Amino acid sequence: MLNVIDYVPGTTVLHRLNPVTKLALAASIIIATILADGYAALIALLLITLLLGVYAGTATRLLSLLKVLVPIAALMLVLQLAFVRHGDPVFLFATTDGLVSGTKACLRLLGVALPLVLVLTVTKTTDLANACVEKLHIPYKYAFTFTTALRFVPVFTQEMNAIMEAQTARGVEFDSKNPFRKLSLMLPVCIPLLVTSVGKTDATALAAEQRGFYLRTRTSSYRRYPFAPRDAVCGALCVALIIAGAIL
Amino acid sequence: MQPIIEMRDVSFAYGHDAQNALSHITLSIPAGSVTGIIGPSGAGKSTLAAVLSGAIPHHFTGSLYGETIVDGTDTCDMTLTDISRIVGSVNQDIDAQMVASVVEDELLFGLENFGVAHDRIEATITSALDAVGIADLRDREIATLSGGQKQKVAIAAILALAPRVLVLDEPTAALDPVSSRMVFECLRDLNERAGITVVVIEQKVALLSEFCDRMVVMNKGSIALEGTPHEVFGHAAELRAIGVDSPRVARISNSLMSKGLCTAHEPCLNVEEAAQLVASIVPAGATCETCVSPAPHTPRPHAEGAQPVVRFRGVNFAYPGGGASVNNLEMTVYPGELVGIVGQNGAGKTTATKLLNGLLKPSSGSVEVAGLDTRDVPVSQIARHTATLFQNPDHQLCKNTVLEEVAFGLELAGVPSSEAQQRASRVIDRFGLPAHEAPFALSRGQRQMIALASVVVLEPEVVILDEPTSGLDYRECMTVMETVREMAEQGSAVIMVCHDMEVVSDFAERLVVMADGCILAAGPTMEVFNDASLMRRARVKPPQVVELAAQLARDVSGAFAGVTEVSGIVDTTAQLVHARNEEGSHA
Numbered sequence: 001m002l003n004v005i006d007y008v009p010g011t012t013v014l015h016r017l018n019p020v021t022k023l024a025l026a027a028s029i030i031i032a033t034i035l036a037d038g039y040a041a042l043i044a045l046l047l048i049t050l051l052l053g054v055y056a057g058t059a060t061r062l063l064s065l066l067k068v069l070v071p072i073a074a075l076m077l078v079l080q081l082a083f084v085r086h087g088d089p090v091f092l093f094a095t096t097d098g099l100v101s102g103t104k105a106c107l108r109l110l111g112v113a114l115p116l117v118l119v120l121t122v123t124k125t126t127d128l129a130n131a132c133v134e135k136l137h138i139p140y141k142y143a144f145t146f147t148t149a150l151r152f153v154p155v156f157t158q159e160m161n162a163i164m165e166a167q168t169a170r171g172v173e174f175d176s177k178n179p180f181r182k183l184s185l186m187l188p189v190c191i192p193l194l195v196t197s198v199g200k201t202d203a204t205a206l207a208a209e210q211r212g213f214y215l216r217t218r219t220s221s222y223r224r225y226p227f228a229p230r231d232a233v234c235g236a237l238c239v240a241l242i243i244a245g246a247i248l
Numbered sequence: 249m250q251p252i253i254e255m256r257d258v259s260f261a262y263g264h265d266a267q268n269a270l271s272h273i274t275l276s277i278p279a280g281s282v283t284g285i286i287g288p289s290g291a292g293k294s295t296l297a298a299v300l301s302g303a304i305p306h307h308f309t310g311s312l313y314g315e316t317i318v319d320g321t322d323t324c325d326m327t328l329t330d331i332s333r334i335v336g337s338v339n340q341d342i343d344a345q346m347v348a349s350v351v352e353d354e355l356l357f358g359l360e361n362f363g364v365a366h367d368r369i370e371a372t373i374t375s376a377l378d379a380v381g382i383a384d385l386r387d388r389e390i391a392t393l394s395g396g397q398k399q400k401v402a403i404a405a406i407l408a409l410a411p412r413v414l415v416l417d418e419p420t421a422a423l424d425p426v427s428s429r430m431v432f433e434c435l436r437d438l439n440e441r442a443g444i445t446v447v448v449i450e451q452k453v454a455l456l457s458e459f460c461d462r463m464v465v466m467n468k469g470s471i472a473l474e475g476t477p478h479e480v481f482g483h484a485a486e487l488r489a490i491g492v493d494s495p496r497v498a499r500i501s502n503s504l505m506s507k508g509l510c511t512a513h514e515p516c517l518n519v520e521e522a523a524q525l526v527a528s529i530v531p532a533g534a535t536c537e538t539c540v541s542p543a544p545h546t547p548r549p550h551a552e553g554a555q556p557v558v559r560f561r562g563v564n565f566a567y568p569g570g571g572a573s574v575n576n577l578e579m580t581v582y583p584g585e586l587v588g589i590v591g592q593n594g595a596g597k598t599t600a601t602k603l604l605n606g607l608l609k610p611s612s613g614s615v616e617v618a619g620l621d622t623r624d625v626p627v628s629q630i631a632r633h634t635a636t637l638f639q640n641p642d643h644q645l646c647k648n649t650v651l652e653e654v655a656f657g658l659e660l661a662g663v664p665s666s667e668a669q670q671r672a673s674r675v676i677d678r679f680g681l682p683a684h685e686a687p688f689a690l691s692r693g694q695r696q697m698i699a700l701a702s703v704v705v706l707e708p709e710v711v712i713l714d715e716p717t718s719g720l721d722y723r724e725c726m727t728v729m730e731t732v733r734e735m736a737e738q739g740s741a742v743i744m745v746c747h748d749m750e751v752v753s754d755f756a757e758r759l760v761v762m763a764d765g766c767i768l769a770a771g772p773t774m775e776v777f778n779d780a781s782l783m784r785r786a787r788v789k790p791p792q793v794v795e796l797a798a799q800l801a802r803d804v805s806g807a808f809a810g811v812t813e814v815s816g817i818v819d820t821t822a823q824l825v826h827a828r829n830e831e832g833s834h835a
Contacts, residue, residue, distance in 0.1 A: 007349075007389075126353045144347075151349050154391055159643075166643035169605045170702075171631030171660035188646045195688050196642060203344035206307050210332040211347070211409065212361030220360040222369050 004065050005120040005150065012122075013230060014056040019123050019131035021231040026115035028238035032245025033111035041248035042107040045241075049114045058121040065117055066110070073106040080105050125150050131225040133218055140216050148204065152197075159196060163189050251276035252413055252445050253300055253335070258314035260295060260304055269295040271469045273314070277413070282439050282446045284456035284477075287466030288491040288721040289693045293449045294340070296466065297417045299323075300447060302331030319412070333362065336411030340418050342398045351377075351385050351393075351401050358409045376408035379442070380434050394593065396427030400434065407438065413445040414438070420452060421719055424593040424747050425789055428452060432459045451721060454495045454792065457481060457517040465492060478514040491723035496750060496792040496814055497522035503818045504529070509825060519792055523799045526817070530804050530824045555619075556580045557709050557741045558604065562613035565603060574599050574765040577613070583709065586733065586742045588756030588773065590749070592787045596765040597745045601712050604743065606630040618709045632661045635708040639715035641692075641699035650676060650690075651683040654702045661706065675705045693724040700728055704735065711735055713744040717751055729755050749791045753777060753812060761786045774812045793817060 009015075014022070033045050053062040080102030087097030120128075129143035167189055168174045176182055253276070260270040270292045277283055277300070287293050298304040305312050306328035316323045319334050339345050348354040355373050364372060377383045380400045385393065390401060399419055406414060414435070420428035432455050438444045450456050456463060457477040465473040465480060467490045473480050481487070481498040488494075494502070498515040500522055505512065510529050516522040558581040566573035574596040581587055589597045602608040603615050606627040615622045618633035635657070638644055647653040651672055658668035676683045679701050682690070687698050696719070703711060713732065717725040725748075733755060736742045746752050752759070752773070759776040761768045763786045769776060776782065777790040778798065789795075793812060800808035800817075807820050 124350065124353075126348055126350065147349075148347070151346075155343050162638075162640070163643045165602075165607050166636070166638050167646065168627045169607060169631060169634075169636040169638075170644065170657050171628045173626070173628045175626045175628060192642055192646055192688075200341060200344040203339055203341050204347065206303055207339060207345045208347050208357075209307070209328055210301065210303070210337060211358035211405070212329050212332070214329055215363065216361045220363065222356050222360050222366055 004061055005117060005153075007124050008056070008058045008061065008121050010057050010122065012056050014052060015122050016230070017234055018135075018225050018227055018231045019128045020135045020225070021227070021234050022119045022123055023128070023132075024238050025234055026119045028241045029115040030112050032241045033108055035242070035245040036248050037104075038248050039104070039107075041245060042104060042111060045245070046107060046111050046114070049111070049118055053114075053118050053121075056118070056122050058118065061121050062114055062118065065114065069110055069113055073109050076109060077102040077106050120150075127223070127225070130221040130223060134221060134225055137218065140218070140220075144208070144213070152200070155200070156193065156197060160189075160193055163192055250279050252279040252319055253277040253447075254317040255299065256315050256317070258299060258312070258316055260299065260310055260312045262295075262308065262310040265310070268469050269310075270299065273299075273469075273471060275464065275471060275474075277445060277447060278462075279412070279445050280439070280443055281462050282436065282460045283448070283462045283464060284460035285447065285449045285464045285466060286451065286453065286456060286492055287472070288723060290468075290691055291466040292469040293466055294417055295469075297337065297415050297447070297449055300413075301335050301337035301415045302326070302328050303337070306331070332411070333409070334411060335413045335415055336406035336409055337415040338399075338402050338406055338417065338419055340421060342395065342402055342422070345402050346390055346398075349390055351382075351388050351390060354390060354401055354405045355408045358405060362409060372408050372410075376404045379407055379438060380404045394427070395422050396424075396430060396593075399423065399427070399431055403431075403434065407444075411444070413447065416446070416448045418449050418451065418719075420450065420455070425749075426592060426787060428455060435459065451719075453493045457495050457498070465490065477517055481515045481517065482513070484515070491721055493722040497796060499814045500793075500796070500817050501525055503814065504821060507818070507822060509822060519795045519799060522792075522796050523803065526796075526800055526821055527804050530821060531828060554583050557583050557618055558743065559616040560600075560603070560613070561616075563603060563610045563615055564612045565599060565608055565610050567599075574603070577603075577767055579760060579767065579770065581710075581741045581743060583739050583741050584736055585758060586736045586756050587744065587758045587760060588752040589743065589745045589760045589762060590747075590752060590786070590788050591762035591768075594764075595762040595786070597762055598714060599765075600762070601636070601714055601743065601745055604710070605634050605636050605712055628660070631657075633708060634710040634712060635703040635706045636712040636714065637699055637703050637716050639718055641695040642688075644699045644702070645687045645695060648686055649684050650681050650687055650698055650701075653687050653698055654705050657702050657706050672701075672705055675701050693720055696720055696724065696728065700731060704731060707738075708740060711740050711742045713742065713746070715745060715747065717746065717748055725751065749777075749789065753791045753794065761788065763787070774810065777812070778810065 029045055029049060033042065036042055036045065050059065050062060053059040081094045081098040084098035084101050085093065085095055087095040089095050090099060125147045129147045132138045133140050133143050164174055172185055174182060174185060255273050255275045258270060258273045259268050261268045273296065285293050285296060295304065298308060299316055302323045305324055318331055323331055346354055347357050352373065355376060359369050359372060377386060380403050382397065382400050382404060385397060385401065390398065393401065419431050423431065435446050435448065436459050439446050460477055463475065463477050463480045464471055465487065472490055473483055473486060481494050484494055484499065484502040495517060497519060498517060501512065501516040504510045510525060512525060516525055560577045560579040563577040564575055577600060589600060591597055599608065603610055604617065606622040609623050617630055620630060622630060645653055647656055651669065654676055655668040655672035658671060659665060673683060679697055681694065681697060681701060687695055711732065716728050720728065729751060732742055744756060756773050758771065759773050760770045761776060761782060768786055769782050777794045783790050793814060796817060797808045797811040805824055807824060811817055811820055
């Protein structure tokens with residue numbers, strides 16, 4: 001099963017950057033998006049993210065994420081239109097100011113969500129965790145929690161699917177067309193999922209401890225993540241992006 | 249041999265439980281041995297494994313008495329990390345055991361933590377992967393591996409740490425016979441070549457008897473029997489009382505002994521031993537005109553002229569993402585029949601069952617269940633005529649009490665609540681389940697019984713069983729299968745996917761053999777099992793008795809041809825010996 005945040009193998013510069021640099025790149029795009037105020041800048045930042053995705057060969061993932069995000073962004077636009085009432089009326093309750101702040105909010109939402117996903121698709125989670133522990137001095141405990149959480153997503157999805165199938169075969173109407181009915185049917189099913197997940201987490205903790213989890217230090221990792229010249233170049237670009245975002 | 253682990257009078261109770269999960273266990277594990285631990289569920293096998301690996305007292309809390317000495321030190325005086333340098337353990341749940349998403353990282357994790365010198369890491373990883381034969385999987389994502397491959401990764405990750413003891417808790421519970429065998433072969437290899445001591449908990453008696461040099465039988469928290477497999481399986485009566493299965497060939501030799509037909513004092517553990525034993529009592533070429541060929545179990549006459557309740561017509565299906573597709577399935581099942589579907593993992597068996605209960609719709613061809621075309625009606629409608637018992641009961645349970653759980657299916661089918669509750673309580677009484685307990689507070693075996701009860705209560709026209717016996721002990725397995733047989737006798741059509749060929753040969757009347765998404769053959773169970781070339785093509789290992797009968801028919805006497813049951817082999821042998829004795833007295 002394909003997950004939006006699963007690693008996509010590749011050898012592009014983006015793949016080979018230090019994981020910490022990639023995080024910095026995502027962070028600077030996000031910061032720039034928040035600081036920027038013009039349409040041109042917001043759209044440009046979004047385009048940068050998408051072009052990076054095309055370059056790294058993960059554009060399909062970003063697009064499938066967009067499919068989920070666009071309706072949310074649309075909802076946000078409607079809310080903004082409803083709340084921002086000053087400016088010239090355009091139609092119904094929409095005003096010019098409302099349209100401006102609404103569309104910008106939409107663009108920012110997309111601009112903030114996509115870069116992080118881009119980084120996750122071009123980085124193995126273990127590399128990300130190890131590099132953060134080595135360079136950013138994040139305690140391994142937290143890095144492990146993060147990678148385990150990501151790793152459990154597909155495991156639990158599978159579990160949930162199996163449960164839904166079993167319940168459907170029993171005659172629960174999960175195949176109902178009504179989304180609210182479906183949701184109300186799904187709630188009781190969360191109990192078995194919760195029970196199994198607590199059990200799994202405990203088993204994972206035990207397995208990790210039996211393989212020396214508590215002995216691990218910052219320098220344990222076999223792989224090293226040195227900064228290369230390309231990381232410095234990327235760092236400079238990050239700073240430029242943030243400054244550009246602040247000005248434009 | 250010097251024991252590497254020694255338990256002296258160990259008792260343990262979880263949390264505030266008054267009842268001991270282990271009581272007064274004294275056990276020593278000799279260095280370099282392969283020890284198999286077996287016993288009914290709830291006997292304390294997993295608890296014993298936890299004590300051996302140090303998870304008790306360091307991870308699970310409770311009251312512990314006695315002492316466990318690992319390599320000369322009491323486990324209470326060592327940290328769990330230090331114990332795990334000597335004892336590596338592989339748990340039951342493979343997914344939960346993994347800490348990384350790529351195979352290589354999974355192996356690296358332990359090596360990094362234990363501070364293995366970085367220049368030795370590469371060689372260690374390579375040799376660990378080679379030792380279990382998965383060098384080609386090094387860069388694979390763990391999520392994309394099969395169950396057997398995952399189990400090997402888990403073993404390799406522990407091996408990389410060079411433990412002196414491996415403790416495995418039901419490593420093959422989720423695997424098909426071929427992969428189970430591969431895991432055991434891998435363990436034997438490690439034991440012989442690297443001298444690693446192996447302790448393995450397992451329900452599959454035939455594997456244990458073949459690969460272990462020592463066996464420990466547990467019952468109610470204590471050790472009931474201990475010795476070599478030959479010694480242990482000689483105690484047939486005790487094993488039956490405890491609820492532990494014996495290999496079929498051991499049953500044959502035990503019966504021959506008790507009838508005084510042979511003087512051997514050790515049971516046979518594999519087909520070759522049994523064939524030799526029988527050949528030694530029956531002279532080659534012995535014939536017997538008067539021998540009554542043992543009646544194979546008479547197929548239940550299903551209602552003459554009855555309409556088929558399940559009909560597959562030219563069914564094709566492929567998953568959108570690729571993987572186990574099925575092609576041109578043709579199958580007809582009548583009320584009252586018990587049909588087994590056999591084949592390797594990935595042969596399309598589960599896909600076939602999902603097509604049957606409507607979870608999947610055929611891309612071409614048609615599936616008809618109880619007169620409904622599965623493409624025309626929603627799954628919830630089909631569910632009123634079919635009931636499915638899944639491999640993992642936990643996917644099925646969702647209510648707060650056993651009573652509600654069992655009644656739930658009836659209520660979904662539109663039966664008024666009060667009537668549903670009444671019918672449910674009748675079934676619950678029959679199964680002896682606690683009606684007002686929460687299902688998740690009960691043991692795995694009991695949860696499977698609840699799932700079964702909620703199938704029985706529906707009185708469905710079609711019953712679908714997907715690996716109904718995996719994870720169950722022998723007694724639970726027999727209870728489940730006897731119940732299923734009763735349902736068939738009452739007119740339900742039963743379709744069962746099962747890896748345990750002994751269960752299949754005992755209960756199914758007709759078999760459908762699948763391989764690579766196609767039905768290779770279908771026919772009466774014994775005809776199918778006796779077709780050696782078909783079995784090879786489907787990569788299915790026929791039950792021991794069938795193999796033995798075929799070998800005896802070839803080498804000893806034609807009278808054994810087609811014998812399918814333990815009693816059949818014993819009776820035929822007795823008759824042949826008897827006939828020869830009479831001949832002798834006439835001459």
